[in-house]
Amino acid sequence: MAKKAEATKLCRGINSPLLKCSGIKQESDFYNSWSKFEGDKTCYCKECCKKIYDYYLDETRNIKSALYYTCAKVDVPFIKELYENLNAKSIEGAKDGRKFTLNFNTYFNELHKKSTQKEILGSFDATDCDINEVDATIKTTEIKKKELDDFKSKWGNQDSIDDYEFLERTYNRYMTNFDDELSPQQQDTLCDLCRDRLLLRKLSENGCQENDMITKVQNRVNNLMKTLKIDNFEGNQKKTLSEQSFVEKIKMMEETKPIELYAKSGNDYIDYTKRKKYYTDLVLRPLCNTLAGHKDFNIDMSDLEQYNLKGDR
Numbered sequence: 001m002a003k004k005a006e007a008t009k010l011c012r013g014i015n016s017p018l019l020k021c022s023g024i025k026q027e028s029d030f031y032n033s034w035s036k037f038e039g040d041k042t043c044y045c046k047e048c049c050k051k052i053y054d055y056y057l058d059e060t061r062n063i064k065s066a067l068y069y070t071c072a073k074v075d076v077p078f079i080k081e082l083y084e085n086l087n088a089k090s091i092e093g094a095k096d097g098r099k100f101t102l103n104f105n106t107y108f109n110e111l112h113k114k115s116t117q118k119e120i121l122g123s124f125d126a127t128d129c130d131i132n133e134v135d136a137t138i139k140t141t142e143i144k145k146k147e148l149d150d151f152k153s154k155w156g157n158q159d160s161i162d163d164y165e166f167l168e169r170t171y172n173r174y175m176t177n178f179d180d181e182l183s184p185q186q187q188d189t190l191c192d193l194c195r196d197r198l199l200l201r202k203l204s205e206n207g208c209q210e211n212d213m214i215t216k217v218q219n220r221v222n223n224l225m226k227t228l229k230i231d232n233f234e235g236n237q238k239k240t241l242s243e244q245s246f247v248e249k250i251k252m253m254e255e256t257k258p259i260e261l262y263a264k265s266g267n268d269y270i271d272y273t274k275r276k277k278y279y280t281d282l283v284l285r286p287l288c289n290t291l292a293g294h295k296d297f298n299i300d301m302s303d304l305e306q307y308n309l310k311g312d313r
Contacts, residue, residue, distance in 0.1 A: 009041055013048035016189055018055060021048050031108055035075050035123040044074050046105070053104040063087070065134045068127075069103050077126035079111065080133070086110060154191065163198060170194040177230045186228065193224040 006026045013019030021044075030041040031049065044052065052073050057066035064083060071078040088104050093100035114121060152162040159165055171194050175182075182190065200217050208214060225231040270290075289298050300306065 009045075011045040011048055012043045013045065013051075018049050019044075019048045021045065031074075032112065033076070034121060041073050042076070049074055049104055049108075062134075062189065067104060067107055068129065068131070068134045071127065072124050074104075075123050076108060076111065077121045077124055078129050079121070079127070080129040082110060082114075083107065083129075087151075155195065158198075166198055166201070167191075167194045170197050174228075177228075189224060189227055193221060193228065196221045196224065 006028065008024050009027050009030055010023055011021045011025055011030075014023035025045050027041055029045045031046060033040055034041045035042075042049065049070065053066055056069040057063065060066055060069075064087070066082060068078050070076075086107060090100050090102040111121065133243035148161070148164075151158070151168075154166060155167050158167070171190060174190055174193065196217055200214070200221065203210075203214055203217065220300070222231065230243075240288045285299055290301070
C-alpha cells in the first residue's frame with residue numbers, strides 16, 4: 001500500500017525579498033495554529049518565522065520587542081506573563097550553566113502547552129501587552145540611512161554597524177575625562193584613538209600572531225592618550241566633593257571679575273580667608289583696649305574717635 005503523501009501549504013514568505021521562501025512546503029514545516037483566520041497552521045513556515053524573529057532582534061536588539069513584532073506578523077498572541085516566565089528561566093539558566101535560549105520557537109512551543117485556552121489564544125488579538133510596554137521600536141529605512149551616513153561622516157567606512165556602535169561607545173566613554181568642550185583638533189585626535197582601539201580589538205579577536213603590528217597599534221594608542229592627557233590614571237580618579245567644590249570656585253573666579261564675585265557693595269569685600277577677622281580680634285582690638293585703658297571686648301573699631309586713646313575717658 002503506497003504511503004499517503006503529506007499535505008502541502010503555501011508559505012506567505014514566498015514573495016518576500018527578506019525571507020526568500022520557496023513557497024510550497026509540507027504542513028509539518030509549519031507551526032500548529034489556533035488562529036481562526038489561518039486554520040490549523042501558521043501563515044509562515046518555521047524557517048520564515050525564525051528569519052522574521054532574527055530580523056526584528058537585529059533591528060531592536062531586544063528579545064521582548066523581537067517576540068512582540070514576530071507574534072504580530074505571524075498572528076500569534078503575545079502573552080506578557082508567559083514571556084516574563086521564560087525570560088526568568090533564561091536568566092536562571094545562564095547563572096546555573098543550563099542552556100536555555102529564549103526565541104520565537106521556545107516561546108511558541110510554551111504557548112502551545114496552554115491547550116485549555118485554545119479559544120482565547122487563537123490570534124494576535126489575544127495579546128495582553130500594549131505596544132507602549134515594548135522596549136524598542138523599529139526604525140524606518142530613512143532614519144537608519146541617516147544614522148549610517150552620520151556614522152560614515154564621523155568614522156569613515158567600517159565593516160559593520162557593530163563597529164560603528166563600538167566606536168561611539170568608546171568615544172562617549174573617553175569624553176567623561178573632559179570637563180570642557182573639545183576643540184576640532186582634539187575631537188579628531190580622540191576619533192583616531194577610538195579607531196585604533198577598534199583595530200586592537202579586531203586583532204585580538206582574530207588571533208593575530210603579528211606581534212609587531214599589535215605593538216605598533218598599542219604604541220599609537222599610548223601616544224594619543226598622552227596627547228589628550230588621559231593617560232594619568234591616578235589623576236583621572238573621581239574627585240571628592242571638596243575637590244569638586246574647589247574646582248567650581250576656581251572656575252567661577254576665572255569667569256568673573258573679582259569685584260562682581262566677592263564685593264557685597266562698593267568696596268566691602270567678603271572676608272573668605274578670615275584674615276581681617278583674625279587681625280581685628282587678636283591684634284587691633286587688644287591694641288585699642290590698651291590705648292584706651294579699659295577692657296571693652298566689643299570695642300567699636302569703626303568709630304575709634306569715641307574713645308580717648310590717650311588714656312583719659
